[in-house]
Amino acid sequence: MGNPLAQSRRNDRAALSGSKSQSEPLYPLTIAYFSVLHLLPFGAFLSGVTRASVVACFVLYIVRIFFITAGYHCYFSHRAFKTSRIFQWILAIGAQTSGQGSVVKWAAMHHYHHAHSDSQTDLHSPKQRGFWYSHMGWLLNQRYESMICSYPKYLTKFPELMWLNKYYYLPTIVLAAVTWAILGWPGLFIGYGLSTVLTLHATFSVNSLAHLFGTRRFDTPDDSRNNWFVSLVMLGGGWHNNHHRYPRSARQGLCWGEIDITYGFLTLLAYSHAIWNLQTVALPKNREHRIAERWLTPAMNSSTCAAGRDGNSETFQQSAVRSRVR
């Protein structure tokens, strides 16, 4: 006698693995692209490593993680803030230098993930298809293309974004050429190549690690987790259970100790009026609430997230998502 729910999940996995064994064509070009990218840093064994190339690697990693978390994710996928058309264009180019395709397609794929999280039809659920498939295997597989019905209309109305959708590879190629022109081969292999590989895997870890390991503050219908390691490498983008609960909030680190560097940068941009209408969730107001929150058990209901010991609780449901208007 076993747990019926567990049995049902085993049946789901069995059914899915059966369909997986049917032909699911791979993308040769994507496989070639990932192969070249992963081989690129090894060129440093021939060229050597310079201090400037290491600095470039670090800077390009941090800057592009910001463009991924704030651009691809917060802005283009979840419309967590508003900005000018010029800055939107900058965000799109910056995001696409990371080599993760057009912002329009990225947003469409991400919408699909939120609508089907960890169900059999999710694009990249580790629960359904295992760690490596959720990490990057799904990108090599043509299955995901056929599952995206349409691109978001709020993005397709911009001709410049559709141009970037058509020539999605240009920003990352231009960045590679610039690092090579300025810093030589070490710049290309380490400054561009290594930082791009690290950037890719950091992003992929949100789909794999942050749906497998970590704590669950909110009882969301998916397996999303708050993962400190993913948050560290994604500058705050790994408080993923918080994010699945409040997808429109630009702030993902909601409670004490959940450092969210991307949100910090976005706040600075809001102060400088480069962006506005920054969507966020209110933090508990006083220190007791923040301290109490640390000791609350995982998987609690959203209404008890910030409950204090004195019962004078401010809940995330009550505080809801508010808008910071400039």
Ligand SMILES: [Zn+2]
């Ligand atoms: Zn997710």
Ligand SMILES: [Zn+2]
């Ligand atoms: Zn999201």
